[in-house]
Amino acid sequence: MSDPHIAISVRDLKMGFGDFIIQRDLNFDIKTGEIFVIMGDSGSGKSTLLRHLIGLQKPLFGKINYADMSFWDAPEAQRKALSKRFGVLYQSGALWSSMTLFENVAMPIREHTNYGEERIAALVQFKLALVGLAGFDAYYPSEISGGMKKRAGLARALALDPDILFFDEPSAGLDPISAKRLDDLILELRDSLGTTIVVVTHELASIYAIADSSIFVDADAKTQTALGPPAYLRDHPPTAKVGEFLRRGDGKNLNEGEAV
Amino acid sequence: MEYLLKTYGESDRGEGELELVVSGDWAERGDSALVSASGDNKRRNFGADLLSDLETALQAGGISKIRFDTSNLTDWDSKLIVLIIAIQQQKTQNIEIDDAGLPRGLRQLIALSRAAPARGDRGDAKPAPGILETVGQQTIGVFSRFKASSQFLGVSLQSFGRMFTGKARYQKSDVRDFIFAAGPQALPIVSIVNILLGVILAFMGAVQLKQFGAEIYVANLVALGQTREIAPMMTAIVMAGRTGAAYAAQLGTMQVNEEVDALKTFGFSPIDFLVLPRMLALAVMMPFLVLYADALGIFGGYLIGITVLDISTIEYIEQTRASIDIVDVALGVFKGSVFGILVAVTGCMHGMNSGRSASAVGDAATKAVVSGIIAIIGMTAMFSVLAAVLGI
Numbered sequence: 001m002s003d004p005h006i007a008i009s010v011r012d013l014k015m016g017f018g019d020f021i022i023q024r025d026l027n028f029d030i031k032t033g034e035i036f037v038i039m040g041d042s043g044s045g046k047s048t049l050l051r052h053l054i055g056l057q058k059p060l061f062g063k064i065n066y067a068d069m070s071f072w073d074a075p076e077a078q079r080k081a082l083s084k085r086f087g088v089l090y091q092s093g094a095l096w097s098s099m100t101l102f103e104n105v106a107m108p109i110r111e112h113t114n115y116g117e118e119r120i121a122a123l124v125q126f127k128l129a130l131v132g133l134a135g136f137d138a139y140y141p142s143e144i145s146g147g148m149k150k151r152a153g154l155a156r157a158l159a160l161d162p163d164i165l166f167f168d169e170p171s172a173g174l175d176p177i178s179a180k181r182l183d184d185l186i187l188e189l190r191d192s193l194g195t196t197i198v199v200v201t202h203e204l205a206s207i208y209a210i211a212d213s214s215i216f217v218d219a220d221a222k223t224q225t226a227l228g229p230p231a232y233l234r235d236h237p238p239t240a241k242v243g244e245f246l247r248r249g250d251g252k253n254l255n256e257g258e259a260v
Numbered sequence: 261m262e263y264l265l266k267t268y269g270e271s272d273r274g275e276g277e278l279e280l281v282v283s284g285d286w287a288e289r290g291d292s293a294l295v296s297a298s299g300d301n302k303r304r305n306f307g308a309d310l311l312s313d314l315e316t317a318l319q320a321g322g323i324s325k326i327r328f329d330t331s332n333l334t335d336w337d338s339k340l341i342v343l344i345i346a347i348q349q350q351k352t353q354n355i356e357i358d359d360a361g362l363p364r365g366l367r368q369l370i371a372l373s374r375a376a377p378a379r380g381d382r383g384d385a386k387p388a389p390g391i392l393e394t395v396g397q398q399t400i401g402v403f404s405r406f407k408a409s410s411q412f413l414g415v416s417l418q419s420f421g422r423m424f425t426g427k428a429r430y431q432k433s434d435v436r437d438f439i440f441a442a443g444p445q446a447l448p449i450v451s452i453v454n455i456l457l458g459v460i461l462a463f464m465g466a467v468q469l470k471q472f473g474a475e476i477y478v479a480n481l482v483a484l485g486q487t488r489e490i491a492p493m494m495t496a497i498v499m500a501g502r503t504g505a506a507y508a509a510q511l512g513t514m515q516v517n518e519e520v521d522a523l524k525t526f527g528f529s530p531i532d533f534l535v536l537p538r539m540l541a542l543a544v545m546m547p548f549l550v551l552y553a554d555a556l557g558i559f560g561g562y563l564i565g566i567t568v569l570d571i572s573t574i575e576y577i578e579q580t581r582a583s584i585d586i587v588d589v590a591l592g593v594f595k596g597s598v599f600g601i602l603v604a605v606t607g608c609m610h611g612m613n614s615g616r617s618a619s620a621v622g623d624a625a626t627k628a629v630v631s632g633i634i635a636i637i638g639m640t641a642m643f644s645v646l647a648a649v650l651g652i
Contacts, residue, residue, distance in 0.1 A: 054525055080527050088525045094518035098434065108526045111429060156522075 006067075007032045007164060007196040008053065013062035015048055022048055025223045026062070028215050035190055035197045035210050037230065040217035041245065046200045047091075047168055049217065053198065054088055054166055055079060084112055087162030091169045093153035095141040101128065101152050102137035108159045127155040131185070147178045154185070165189065167199040171206050183209045204248060216242050261286045263310050265317050276324040278317060280347075283332035286340045307343045314347065324354070328361035341369055409631075412609040416539060419531045423540070428532040438541035442503050446549065453498055454491060454553040458560020461485050466569055475569045479579035482561030487584055487592045488647075491553035493640045496599035499542065499549070500632035504607035507538050508628035511611025512621035520612070530612065539604040546600030547593045554592060591652060595643055599636050606632040 006029045013026040022045040030036045040046045051057040053064060055071060064071045066082055074082070095104050105124045109115065115123070128134055131151040141149055150170070157165060167186070171179035183206050189195050201207060207214065207230050214233065216226035218241060226233050226242040237243030264281040317323065326347065344366065348357050359367055389397065422428035465481040511534055514520050523530050558580060565571040571579075607628040614624035646652075 051521075056521055056524060083525055083527055086525060088522070090518040090522060092517060094522040096519050096522065097514070097517065098431075107528075111527065 003029075004067075005031050008198075009065045010053075011063045011065070013049075013052065013064065014060045015045060015052055015057070016060050021060070021222060023217055023222055023224075024061075026215075026217070028224065028227055030196060030198060031213070032196050033190065033194050034212040035186065035199065037207050037211040037214040038198065038200045038217065039202055039207060039214055039230075039245070041202075041219050041241070044217045044219035046202075046217060050166055050168055050198070050200050054086055055083055084160060085163040087157035087160065087165045089150070089153050089157045089165070089167045089170060091172060092146070093141070093149035095149055095152055095156070097141050100138050100140055101133065101144075101155075104141070104152065105156045105159050108156065112160055123159070124155075127158050128152070130158065131155045132181075147174050150174065150182070154182075158189075161193070162195065164196045164198065167197070167201070169201055170199060171201060171203045176205075179203065179206065180209075186210055202245075204246070207246075216245065218242075265313055267317060267323070276322055278323045278326050279329055280314070280326060281329040281332075282340070283330070283334075285335045286333060287335040287337040306339050310343065311346060318355070325356045325358060327358040330361055330363055333363065336363065336366065341366060341373075345370060345373075408613075409606075409609060412612075413605055415531055416535050416605050416608070419529070419536045420539065422532060423536060428536055429528055430533050430537050434537040435540055438538050439545055441506075442499070442541045443545040443548065446499065446502060446545075447552070449498055449502065450495055450549055450553055451556055453494055454486075454556040455560040455563075457490055457494055458482055458486060458557035458562075459564055461490065461557070462561040462564035463568075466564070475565075476571060476575060476579055478561065478565055478569060479571070479576050480583035482565075483558055483580045483584045484588060486557035486561070487554045487588045489592075489640065489644065491557055492550050492592045492595040492599060493636060495549050495553045495596065496546070496603060496636045497633055499546070499600065500603045500606070500636060501629050503542065504603040504628045504632045505625040507604060507607030508611040508614070508624045509621055511535075511608055512614030512624040515612065515614045516616050516618075516621060535605070535608040535612070538608055539601055542600035542604040543597050544600075546596040550593050550596030551589070554589065587652060591643075591647065595640070598639065602635050602639065603632050606635060 008030040010026055010028050014021065014024040015026075016022045026049070038046050038049055048057065052059055058072055063073070069078065069082065071079060071082065095101070096107070099107065102121075102124055105127050106120050109120050109123055113120075124137070125134065128136060131154050133148060133151055133155060136144065136148070136152070141152070144152070150173075165186075170182050170186070174182065186197060186199070187210055190197055197210075199206075199210065211230050213228060214226075214230045215224050216233070217223070218225040218239070220241075221239075225239045226237070230246060233242055234246040237246065262282075262284045264283075266279040266281060267277075328344075344359075344362065348359075348370075359370075419428055423430075461482045462478050465478045466475060469475050469477050469481075511520070514534070520530050520534070523533055562573075562576050562580075565576045566573060610624040610628040610631070614620050
């Protein structure tokens, strides 16, 4: 029953804490090798959805399927094995502050493989070079800039050559040039490695540049209000809010009365 | 800053119109405004006289429209905007407000402040819970907190077990760093506290024992009290304030920084990786710190013995040696390592459960110290009762 072209399928997902519902009835598929963008207004639960996908938070209801496996119904050992195929870039990089960049990237490789030190070192150098941080091995996270932390976090996310990469607000806090470079890198990773990529963002330039498909989660409706390629959604917005979001508020005059 | 209210007749406008002429500098950017603010009521209640004059004029009746003349207004800032908004809110009396006479920038700022609808409940709509509800919630909270703490302790001890079977993943260099921080670096404060405790114990005993001419027994009191009870308890309290708080702050900050999440997604157990090395460091160092504290406490008592109580050095040492045996020392050391684990676990638990903000990390450190100290004193009492019952 499962389609080999589908990497992740989400069915009737309900997220929240106890009685407090953040989103309900989320249904979407993420195809293998596509760049899928999760967008939404502030407080809509974009990052929470990401936490559900990578197994940090349990759904209140519904299923998240990876290929044939329902993530939250599987035993913990299987979940762990599956997580090894994920790479996650957290919003601020989330580098382990007590370790150098080299150790940060090396640690997952050491944990999940039995490679010798020499091979690990070569792999780490390569990943750091890939994100433009060659020569920064011995630096601690506190000694580098925010943008560099993000890139180092990406090097670590790439450490195990993941099948699926997750990005939480990759361009937040980056200058436009660095943000553009990161977008290019994301496209390059998909094209050269065939990695499936899930990105949480509300950066419009980035959305149009990289997304193959997207979902819009609405904070007021508390469910998804749009699903599809962002350019199509901009031209055929299913709700006024989605259209406004994708056109940056339509450039409405402030004096023209109350916004939505 | 001047103003003038012109009603019909004066203003040559239509009947029922009121013109508000605002002129001069309404921003008061000069230094004098800031410095002279105290004591100058007119400045403090900026524009209050304007509002009250306006109200009087409106109460007189017959006014259906307010317009503005700001042609001689030289400067203005948010203070004037707030005044205008206050005037606009008087719409209840069916008075039309014509804002055409206001500066364009001011009108736009007012429009901007209204562009996004205000949230209806302002976030404070929740009624304050009554006394019954508070007591109930707190009681339920005590049980759930106790359950959570026990679970965390259990999980941490399991991690200890995994260490012995070699399955736990953590950094050996972390253990070394934490041992250094919890051991050698803690010596100065442990020294000061315990010497003074020995001094206090000696004085306390001397006052009573002098009445019976039994000053020599001060040595017994200090040696026994220090090794069995005071040294482990006070050293643990010092470590709770020093190291337990540090652990909570470290792990709390890691939580804020998503470092703990990153560990989880890479398949590392945060307990093994973060809690175990810290627990290990305190469990290893506390027995040594307690032994050190024993020695310094006895030294403090000795200083008082030979100076104030005229006991000779030989006598004091002999008396001390006779009063304690290895069981007393061992009991203190054992308590010390239990307290060490307790301090590490409470510190780490509050750090791991910390919220994701600066104040939450502060709360975590506070809770770590408070609950650490309560646990230490509670356990000390329990140990004393047990020791008495078992005759140790």
